[in-house]
Structures are given as C-alpha cells and as structure tokens.
Amino acid sequence: MRVKVAPGSARPELVELGWRQFLVKVHNQAGTTSVLRGTSSQARRLAGAMPDEVRNLWLDLQMFDSQPLTRTLSGLALEYRIVQLYSRDPGQREATVTFDVGQGTQDLGYRSEVPILFTIRPAQSVPWRVRDETGAPTVAAFVIRDAQGRVYPSRAKRLAPDFAFHPQVYRADGEVVKLPAGKYTVEYWRGPESVTKTQPLTVVEPAGSASQNGGPAQGASFQIERWIDPAKFGWWSGDHHIHAAGCAHYMNPTEGVLPADMVRHTLGEDLKVGATLTWGPAFDTQKRFFTSRDDLVSRPPYLLHYDVEVSGFGSHQSGHLVLLRLKEQIYPGGSSYEHWPTLCLNTLRWAKRQGAVCGPAHSGFGLEVNSSELPNYVVPPFNGIGANEYIVDVTHEVPGPDGTPVRAVDFISTVDTPYVWELNIWYHTLNVGFRTRISGETDFPCVYGERVGLGRSYVKLDGKLDYADWCEGIRRGRNYVGDGRSHLLDFAVNDVRMGENGSELRLSAAGRVKVHVRAAALLDEKPNPERGRRRYEEQPYWDIERARIGDMRAVPVELVVNGYPVAKQSLVADGALRDLMFEATIERSGWLAVRILPSSHTNPVWALVAGKPVRASRRSADWCLKGVEQCWSQKERFIKRDELEQAKTDYEHARRTYQRLISESEVE
Ligand SMILES: [Zn+2]
Ligand SMILES: [Zn+2]
DSSP: OOBOOOOOSSOOEEEBTSEEEEEEEEEOTTOOOSOOEEEETTOSOSTTOOGGGTTTOOEEEEEEOSTTSOSSOOOOSEEEEEEEEEESSOEEEEEEEEEESSTTOBOOSGGGGOEEEEEEEOOEEEEEEEEOTTSOBOEEEEEEEETTOOEESOGGGOOTTSOTTSSOEEEETTOEEEEOSEEEEEEEEOSTTBOOEEEEEEEOOOTTOOTTOOOBOOOEEEEOOBSOOGGGGTEEEEEEEEOSSSTTSOSSSSSSOOHHHHHHHHHHTTOSEEEEEEOSTTHHHHGGGOOSSBOTTOBTTBEEEEEEEEOSSGGGGGOOEEEESOSSOSOSSOSSSTTOOSSHHHHHHHHHHTTOEEEESSTTTTOOOSOOOSSOOOOOOOOSSSSSTHHHHTTOEEEOTTSSEEESOOEEEESSSOHHHHHHHHHHHHHTTOOOEEEEOOOBTTTOOSOTTSSEEEEEOSSSOOHHHHHHHHHTTOEEEEOSSEEEEEEEETTEETTSGGGEEEESSSEEEEEEEEEEEBOOSSOOHHHHTOOTTSSSSSOHHHHOOTTSSEEEEEEEETTEEEEEEEEEOBSOOEEEEEEEEEOSSEEEEEEETTTEEEOOEEEEETTOOOOOOHHHHHHHHHHHHHHHHHHGGGSOHHHHHHHHHHHHHHHHHHHHHHHHOSOO
8 A cells, every 4th residue: 555645735834933733635545544644854853863964854743633533544535634743943944744554655656755845934032031039030940831732842853951851941031932923831940949830821923023023022921939948048959960961861963961051950940059970971072071170151059060970881880879079080091981990999999089979879779679668678689770889888998088098988879769779778877887978869861851950969058059068068968868849957966966076966875865957848738649659669759749648738757766767747848947856765876867758858967875886786787798798699790800809808898897797786
C-alpha cells in the first residue's frame, strides 16, 4: 500500500511560535484503520541536532487525534484528519510534510516530496515583568499553556537556556516573551520558598498593527509571593550537585550548556548556591569552565561555581564522589578523566590534600533494601553508584592541606535517593562514632530533570555568602537538608548549636537535655493522596506531602537520638515559623537530630557523657563490618592492579576499625 500526498487549497500560512491547524482530506481506498502519521524532516527535535541542522529544523508537527477524533483512521473511503503545525521562525520558510500509515507506506515517488512554502506571521512581543516579594526585579519559572494544554515555546524547538526535558522556561524581569495572539494560562514560581501561582494571559495584536509586524503587545506582570525566607536569618540555600552536560542535556548542537544557561535556572529557582559538577559526558568541553572561583555569571548572593563529580570515570564503580571547593580540577598525571584512581579513597586523598569538601553522590544507590524501617539491619547489596565504598572511607583519615589528618569523607548526599537507603548507612556510621554530615542535592538532570534545587542544603553563615564558606558549613554540619518545603532552623541542644564548636555538648553525667528548633512547613490545605501514598522508593523521594499526618495540614517533627525517634510533635504546615522545645534523656554519649521525614533533616549535635566517645550500637557496628565485606565482594573487580594492594590495606583498616568498635560498643 502507498500513501500519496498533495497540498490542498488552504493558504499555507503559519504563525511564529504558535500552532495552526490544517485539515487533511484522506481518500482511504484501501479502507485501512491504522494511525495516520504526519512527519516532516524540518520537524525533528532541536535537542540532539547537529549544529548545521539547527536553522533548517524550524517546524514542529503534531497530529490531532484526541476527542472528537479517534486515534486511528475510521476505514471510510473519505474522512478528514487534523494536522497541527508550529513555526519557530517568522517570515517565509519551506517544509515537506509527508504522511504514512505505518512502516514502508510513505510514497517514495515524487508526490510525497512536494515542498510547501509557508508564510509565517510574526508573534507578539510581550514585555515580561517579574517582581520578587520586595518589588525588586527577578527571574522566575514559567509554564505557559494554551487551552489545549500545549506548552510554549514548544519543547521540541527548545535549545538552551530553555530545556526540552521540562515544561517551564525561566524568564527575567525586563525580558520579552514572544507569543502569538491568544489566551494562555501561566503557572509560575520561584523555588520551593515561593507559592506557585497561576494567572491568565491574553495576548492581543495591537490595534492597527499590520499582521506583517509583531509590534509591542501589552505587558504581563508577575508578582512572586514567598512563604518563608531562610536567608533572612542567615541560612543560605544551595544544591551541590547539578550538571551542565550529560543525562537529559544534549551533546548536540553543543556539548551541554553554558554557565549563563545554568545560572538562569538557579536564579529562577532562588537557589543561592549552584555547584555545577563536570563529569564524564562532555568532560573536556565543560572542564574549561572550572576556575576554582565563582563563575563570572554569578550575581551575588546567587553563586554559580564549577566543581567535579567523579562519575563515568575513575572510581565511579565504587560510588560516585562529589568534590567541592577544588583548587585543582584534574587528578595529577593527565589532563582529562581517563587516568583517575579506581579506588575512591585515592581520589579523596588528593582532594582532601587541597582542602576540598567531599562526599558520595546519590547515596542510596546500591544500598537498596526490602525494608521501610529506619534504621534497619539488613545488609544491602553495595552494588551501585551511591555511598558504597563510603563504608570503608569513613573509617579513614587522610592528610589535609597542612598535613594534619582530616576525615576522608565530609558528608553523605541526601534528598535525591530513597531516604531509608541513604539515611540508614548514615545513622549506622554515626552510631559507631563517625562524624559524617549530610548535604542535600538534586543530581540535575540525571536523578531529577524537573528543576535544579529539588534537593538542597541550607547552610548557616555569619557574614555574607561565600562559596568556600558555604562548603565549609557543610563540612561542619552547620546545615539542614530537604525539599525546601519544610525548614529546621537554629537546632540546638542545651546551649550548643548545630555546626558551632564542633556541634559538641559535653555532659558530666547522664541526664536530661533541652532541644530547641524553629520549624516551618507548607502543605496545601487539600491533601494530594496520590503523591502522599507513594512508596518511599518512588520519586519524588523527599516530598512534604508524604509527611502529612492523615488529612490534616500538619507534619510530625521528630527528635532522633542515635537513629531512633524519641519524641514527636505535630507542626501546623501553614508556613509559619514556630519555636519547638523537646526534652530527652541522654544515658550515654550519642547524637541528636531533628527531622520532618521525608522532607527535611538537620545535622547532628553530639552529646558526650563524661567525655566518652559515641559507641551507641553494637548492631550498627556489626552492620558496618558486614557492609565492608559485602562492598569488597562487589568492588574488588573494579580496582586497577596498581591500586589493588592499597585497596586491600584500606579495606583491612576498615575491618579492623569496625571489629574494635564492636568490642567497644556499650549496648546492643
Ligand atoms: Zn553520579
Ligand atoms: Zn551527577
């Protein structure tokens, strides 16, 4: 069967950045009931296109096949279908549109190759006004939809700074958004500390303007509404794991995107710190943006800073590593990524020597367990890319910048993997006496392509925001993590504040302590049961909706001691900051933290009784030791021969350490 195509009598007129419908008259002599597919060689996606194709790929095409039409042809001898055409450009452009009803049915003869010359009317230029809660000009996220639900600009025709893999675009005050005349709905927000709002937008052609010339249209104004501002109290948001290349990004027409594109997104999500990590894909292109200083596109207090994730090279099989605050970007002995160590600890030795702040990425991967309990004592497979070799590395100290020993691992990444998996290993290593902190990340656009800053850290700083200090705040655990929909400020035990003076409260004897935290959360008044009832292994892994108590507008704030909740209070999730007080009995040296699970979590404050180290759980120490064995069984094969002896020594050190910790543990 052949499908022949010929243009009809309709005027081939389109509109820039908008859709036009055309009737397709179908003479169906064969009575086929297949799907009629329309295609055009000008309508391919721009993401992934070669640079010299970009100009030619100006068209987007969709068949309209929802109600009242059926998806397939009816089989009648004569019927009409609707094809929708979208143009990226104004003026005159040529395209070939072909139709088929399945593989091999395109007419290969001359008739399917008839080009059509379209005349494309220009869109209107809509001045965009975006003001923050203080009235200052700002950048925000916008999802622009028409009545049919189509988003603008068309995702297939997007290149940076607009990303094809999510619906929103980021626009600044004073910019112009081009849209054809029509009615739209605009959903907009500016990070999780803002309230998502929706407003209608009507774009009209200015009276008397000739259709040839898209003159200035009436402007559109957007007022950002904020429900909380932790920065006002010195808590600075950041996402230590975003990428400008790889995963959902394209490798063509460019190898990833530029700093200016990334900062538009971090500004639009009100993310004060964006750590853009160069990794395997496009490494040699993206490495050019590393300077060890804030990128010049930064607009304080919005900082964009390039660092590295060891992923797609080196020790990535033993677990990906986030390396922040690097002075040198590339491991000695080469200028790219092929020569890096296969043992994470060897990379950490180099990074810590230069004062970097380091931790495993997307920690839960490889630590999957068939349990929703936290903590649990199931030994996970250690066969993935998360905090796997961490179980070894956490037992090590390595020389710091001045040669004195420092912790090899500073933090565990959280918020972008299921919380049971990522927090379980953290809790166990805290219980045996290690002092790793947590930091929040998104791994954009790999784990999440929705937006940057989906997972974040809020770091308390005394002075003005500075990237090195912000990373230092994570190293010292002067931060809480979360989805930005709940906040845990000023966590303190007695008079010791989280992240200050080593986070250490010294008690002469067992006894009661007072815990203080300022907490706020925001839930919609109406529950979203679909999101709220998802299993913890389903995205989004951290989400305030899952913390909702029943159908109430409230979430539980829990005090955790040595991994177990010991007190709980209900917090009204109306956005207001409230002072909460807890009391707890500290029987032996241990750690305390506050959480709204799975939406936010503080770092620990340690309570040391009579100067004794934390040996809070023999079962935790035993779990760690089994973890080392399991990890070795999975990772040995990835270690290069010239690192194998070192790896054996380093793993053996971890074994001996946990054996000692088991014998020193005070309680089961
Ligand atoms: Zn990774
Ligand atoms: Zn990554």
